Amino acid sequence: MNLALTTGSEFKQWAFVLGGNAFAVVLMGRAGMFFFKEEWGKLITCFTASVFVGATVYSPETVQAVIGAVWSKVSEA
Template sequence: MHKGEPVEPHRLVELAALTTGAELKDWILIVVGNLFAAFLAIRALGHFLKKEWGEMITLAVAAVFVGAIIWAPDTVQTFLEDVWGKVSGSA
């Protein structure tokens, strides 16, 4: 189409879809998750070398909970909503 040409009525202009931010959220969760995994590996190695078994087990249990929140936030949210529904009697 050149300047001055009439616009044909059957041509549609496609608008760019607005982003929901899901891609940014996924990217941030990947970066944070990888940093978290590196932090855990360093801490676990330190506890292992010092033979601090109790601290290492505590770190592993905490890592499961925090890892679930980082890598599966929607699943954790659904689980907590279900638990709260049973506790409050609304479910």
């Protein structure tokens, strides 16, 4: 491996996945806490946020396309 010619894209992808997974784990932990405290609104919010984070980490191009499509529909109206 020639470090002088690398772009750092592998490290960027690794850091993005690791950080996203850590954030999703924290959100799911909080969701578990809200489940046991029976705070259903906060549970649903944390679960939705963790699903969004997971989608962003594992399929960023798809999420970008969906958000772009929704934004174009909103800006037309």
